[in-house]
Amino acid sequence: MKKLTLLALPAAFALALTTTAFAADGKAVYADNCTKCHGEDGKGATKMGVKLGARDYTDATVQASVSDDKAFKSIKEGLKKDDKTLMKASELSDEDIKASVAYMRTFKK
Numbered sequence: 001m002k003k004l005t006l007l008a009l010p011a012a013f014a015l016a017l018t019t020t021a022f023a024a025d026g027k028a029v030y031a032d033n034c035t036k037c038h039g040e041d042g043k044g045a046t047k048m049g050v051k052l053g054a055r056d057y058t059d060a061t062v063q064a065s066v067s068d069d070k071a072f073k074s075i076k077e078g079l080k081k082d083d084k085t086l087m088k089a090s091e092l093s094d095e096d097i098k099a100s101v102a103y104m105r106t107f108k109k
């Protein structure tokens, strides 16, 4: 019985580690894929952001204008305005997209 517990423990530990390693990290995903346009602070004041018209996501009104579902869809499938591509369809996993949107929500003032 004692032997079994000793064996099971490292296995559970390894599992916990793996889960952590694969869990989506919104901040990291955002930093790698979104800051170019939306900026580290979400204000969209980068060169690309200004050029494409990225909005200020510290603004509660801007945040309120986009639902989580809409945000997800726009990132996943891309966003266009007239003929101009604002965001290309993302190759991120669904989980990473949701995590990056959740992180973006933290910019709201």
Ligand code: HEC
Residues within 6 Å of the ligand: 029, 030, 033, 034, 035, 036, 037, 038, 044, 048, 052, 053, 054, 055, 056, 066, 070, 071, 072, 074, 075, 079, 086, 087, 088, 090, 097, 100, 101, 104
């Ligand atoms: C090539 C520049 C670019 C990149 C990279 C980019 N975006 Fe955008 N994004 C825009 C522009 C431009 C808009 C339209 C104006 C706005 O809402 O800021 C937009 C809109 C959005 C919207 C609102 C969508 C809607 O339907 O109104 C969300 C949410 C968003 N981006 C999140 C992200 C996240 C999260 C990432 C990274 C995974 C990302 N964006 C990467 C340029 C970019």
